[in-house]
Amino acid sequence: MAARVLNVNVGVLGHIDSGKTALARALSTTGSTAAFDRAPQSRARGITLDLGFSCLRTALPPQLGPGPGELQFTLVDCPGHASLIRTIIGGAQIIDLMMLVIDVTKGMQTQSAECLVIGQIACQKMVVVLNKIDLLPEGKRQSAIEKMTKKMQKTLENTKFSGCPIVAVAAKPGGPEAPESENPLGVSELIEVLRSQAYLPSRDPSGHFLMAVDHCFSIKGQGTVMTGTILSGSVSLGDNVEIPALKVTKKVKSMQMFHTPVTYAMQGDRVGVCVTQFDPKLLERGLICTPDSLHTIHAAIISLKKIQYFRGALQTKAKFHITVGHETVMGRVMFFSPAPADFNEEIQENVFDFEKDYLYQEEYLSKDSVSSEENKENDQAGEVQLPKQQWALLEFEKPVTCPKLCLVIGSKLDTDIHTNTCRLAFHGVLLQGMEDKNYTETFLPKLKVYKQKHKEGQVERVMDDYSVIGRSLFKKETNIQIFVGLKVKLSTGEDGIIDGGFGQSGKFKIRIPDGLKPDTKMLLTAASKKKSKGGKGDVTKEDESSKNDSTQPVTISLIFKRYVFDTQKKMIQS
Numbered sequence: 001m002a003a004r005v006l007n008v009n010v011g012v013l014g015h016i017d018s019g020k021t022a023l024a025r026a027l028s029t030t031g032s033t034a035a036f037d038r039a040p041q042s043r044a045r046g047i048t049l050d051l052g053f054s055c056l057r058t059a060l061p062p063q064l065g066p067g068p069g070e071l072q073f074t075l076v077d078c079p080g081h082a083s084l085i086r087t088i089i090g091g092a093q094i095i096d097l098m099m100l101v102i103d104v105t106k107g108m109q110t111q112s113a114e115c116l117v118i119g120q121i122a123c124q125k126m127v128v129v130l131n132k133i134d135l136l137p138e139g140k141r142q143s144a145i146e147k148m149t150k151k152m153q154k155t156l157e158n159t160k161f162s163g164c165p166i167v168a169v170a171a172k173p174g175g176p177e178a179p180e181s182e183n184p185l186g187v188s189e190l191i192e193v194l195r196s197q198a199y200l201p202s203r204d205p206s207g208h209f210l211m212a213v214d215h216c217f218s219i220k221g222q223g224t225v226m227t228g229t230i231l232s233g234s235v236s237l238g239d240n241v242e243i244p245a246l247k248v249t250k251k252v253k254s255m256q257m258f259h260t261p262v263t264y265a266m267q268g269d270r271v272g273v274c275v276t277q278f279d280p281k282l283l284e285r286g287l288i289c290t291p292d293s294l295h296t297i298h299a300a301i302i303s304l305k306k307i308q309y310f311r312g313a314l315q316t317k318a319k320f321h322i323t324v325g326h327e328t329v330m331g332r333v334m335f336f337s338p339a340p341a342d343f344n345e346e347i348q349e350n351v352f353d354f355e356k357d358y359l360y361q362e363e364y365l366s367k368d369s370v371s372s373e374e375n376k377e378n379d380q381a382g383e384v385q386l387p388k389q390q391w392a393l394l395e396f397e398k399p400v401t402c403p404k405l406c407l408v409i410g411s412k413l414d415t416d417i418h419t420n421t422c423r424l425a426f427h428g429v430l431l432q433g434m435e436d437k438n439y440t441e442t443f444l445p446k447l448k449v450y451k452q453k454h455k456e457g458q459v460e461r462v463m464d465d466y467s468v469i470g471r472s473l474f475k476k477e478t479n480i481q482i483f484v485g486l487k488v489k490l491s492t493g494e495d496g497i498i499d500g501g502f503g504q505s506g507k508f509k510i511r512i513p514d515g516l517k518p519d520t521k522m523l524l525t526a527a528s529k530k531k532s533k534g535g536k537g538d539v540t541k542e543d544e545s546s547k548n549d550s551t552q553p554v555t556i557s558l559i560f561k562r563y564v565f566d567t568q569k570k571m572i573q574s
Contacts, residue, residue: 005070005257006060007269008198009229011123012077013115014101019131023101023171024077026184027191028054055270061195071198074229074270078115096201096268097194098123104130104148104168108155110420116159117307121427122407125197126161128152133185134170165193205266208293209233209241210403211273216280223253223276226288232403233290234266235273242291244401246282249291250275286327287401294403297433299395300324301352301447302408304428306366310412311421314364320410320425322394330397333410334564335361336449337387347389350405352431358449360564364390364426392428393447406430444565452561453571459490459554460507461528465515468524469502470556476506483508483558487573491555492520498558510556524554 012020054077060069076095098119102112119126130152136144145168156162169186172178213228235241235252242249254274255262265271273288287294306314314335322331336358338345363369365386394408410426434443457473470488474480480501488496488510494517496510516524560571 005057005072006064006198006200007072007074008201009074009076009096009268009270010194011095011098011119012075012101013098013119015103015106015109015111015115018101018103018106018109018112019171020101021077022176023099023129023131023169023187024054024075026169026171026187027073028056028075056191058191058195061198063196064198064200071195073194073198076229095123096125096199097197098126099129099194100126101129101131102148102152103132104145105132105135107148107151110422113309114422114424116156116161117309117422117424118409120160121307121409125199126164127190127193127197128156128164128166129190130166130168131171133168134173165197167193201268203267204232205234207233208290208403209235209239210287210289210293211235211241211271212285213283213288214285216283216285218280219274223274224278224280225256225272225274226283227272228270228288230265230267230269230271232267234264235271237263240291241273241275241288242293243278243283243286243288244294244296245286248278250278289403294401295433295435296399296401297396297435298399298437299393299434299439299443300408300430301432302392302394302428302430303347303350303352303389304364304392304408304410304426305390306364306426307422307424309422310425313369314410314425316360316362321413322396322400323409323411324400324402324406324430327400327402328413329400331394331410334393334395334449335364335390336392337361337365337390340385343385343387345388350429350431352391354446354448356448358391358447360449360451361390364392391431392426393444393449402430402433404430404433440565445567447565449564450561450572451564453559455558457556457558459510459524459556462516462521462524463509465521466512467499468496468510468512468516469507470510471505471507473556473558474506474508476504478506480506480508483571486558486560486571489557489559490520491552491557492517492523494520496556520554527553 012024014020054075056073056075057070058073060071064071098115100112100115100119102108130145130148133141133145149166149168152166153163156164167186167190169184169190171184171187173182173185209230210232211226211228211230213226215227216224218224235255237252237255239252240249241252252273253276255265256272256274257265257269262271314333316334317332319330319332321328337343338347339357339359342356367384367386406429408428408430409424410428411424413423415421415423436442455473457470460469460471462468468490474483480498483498484500486498488498490496490512494512494514496512499509499511501507502509560573562569562571
């Protein structure tokens with residue numbers, strides 16, 4: 001029986017020019033078809049444009065169980081160029097362990113920080129690699145490494161990678177032009193650290209097969225090979241696989257893992273799948289899967305969290321670059337939260353309840369988003385109340401194909417790449433996709449998101465003990481008929497019901513079922529007497545008298561809610 005090979009995917013992430021590709025080359029023993037800046041435009045520009053894959057094999061470390069076997073690290077070299085962040089996000093979703101490569105002479109840079117954010121969302125373990133130590137003068141090298149190590153420990157203190165190993169290396173002493181005979185420094189120590197950090201990632205061969213393809217090419221006389229990493233399920237020779245973006249199904253003719261033929265591969269494996277009669281130009285990267293297991297969606301409901309390093313508010317109706325699975329498209333967002341009474345309720349994870357009511361939000365609620373006025377009030381009263389969970393409706397500019405419960409990242413990739421800011425805004429989980437193109441009519445009315453409406457007017461005069469005339473609640477052109485029967489409250493405490501319009505100027509009649517209190521009646525009678533004393537048509541006098549008038553007007557408060565997606569725009573009062 002062949003010795004077992006355990007595969008662990010290691011992402012090599014970092015700022016542009018931190019030496020990621022050189023490090024992957026120094027570490028790896030077998031380059032895959034996608035490895036080491038193979039693309040001609042990559043080589044010409046001297047930067048990695050796509051995910052490169054290669055592998056390093058070593059003996060199984062003791063923590064991974066007894067017996068013979070090999071540990072295979074699949075190294076995923078992610079591009080560090082700012083405009084390629086969508087590729088990195090795609091890469092991070094298939095990573096078990098991350099290497100954050102830092103240029104020791106420069107420290108943390110913008111994209112190193114963005115890679116760290118992606119790592120916190122998508123990855124469990126990290127090793128920091130301080131590269132290019134050959135550029136430090138030998139006499140001061142050790143103290144400079146120690147200084148940078150301390151700095152990195154401080155940076156990582158409040159992240160989930162606090163206390164992670166930090167290793168100093170020179171992957172390519174002398175830089176890219178140096179002769180190949182120059183031996184890398186610190187790489188064997190780094191391999192030992194990687195072995196000590198390796199763990200048995202949870203792999204599950206059950207469920208639908210789904211693979212992220214990052215390369216597609218043809219081999220004469222064989223067919224078309226799609227290489228990628230299996231995200232879920234498993235695949236065997238002879239299986240049918242679908243390319244959902246093209247609605248094409250093909251049979252698996254042969255498979256290889258790093259140049260070794262195999263008959264079966266499962267979640268976490270890096271594999272080349274060969275099919276026939278398929279033009280590789282049609283699929284540079286994307287997903288392949290068990291036929292009919294993925295859906296193409298036009299909109300989605302996600303649960304989400306704001307990324308703490310993103311500056312500025314997340315506003316409803318704003319557009320973001322939305323990365324769903326391996327696709328990045330533009331999308332518009334609408335944020336909503338539980339109804340205020342349910343803010344503290346524990347929410348079941350990865351499930352969306354369509355039976356509940358949700359409150360529309362103009363922006364994602366966070367400590368810095370609650371306006372300063374509210375903060376002042378709440379600071380005296382204690383902590384600002386924030387809901388335990390928030391959601392967003394995403395509406396995509398073009399449909400995306402993805403599995404359910406996949407990772408979603410929202411970013412502002414159009415931000416100037418030279419500004420020193422994090423462009424990743426939020427991350428979340430896709431809970432419900434909308435496959436119907438007409439989802440606004442067929443699906444959204446089921447989503448019970450409401451806006452709380454609050455209108456205020458004034459009592460103009462008393463008609464009798466059980467009714468008053470109100471004004472300033474509606475515009476002249478408002479159809480008051482639709483408000484008839486709604487409850488209102490007077491500032492003096494009485495409950496009333498809107499009975500109908502009064503005249504043509506937007507005034508209305510209110511019925512007070514329990515009658516006006518004597519005090520209210522006195523107050524209103526006194527106010528209307530004062531008004532009539534001002535003389536008819538003598539506006540200036542009326543204004544003067546109301547300025548000097550110490551009696552406060554009696555206000556009318558109308559509160560109702562309206563569901564955002566209710567086509568009839570009904571007003572609802574609890």
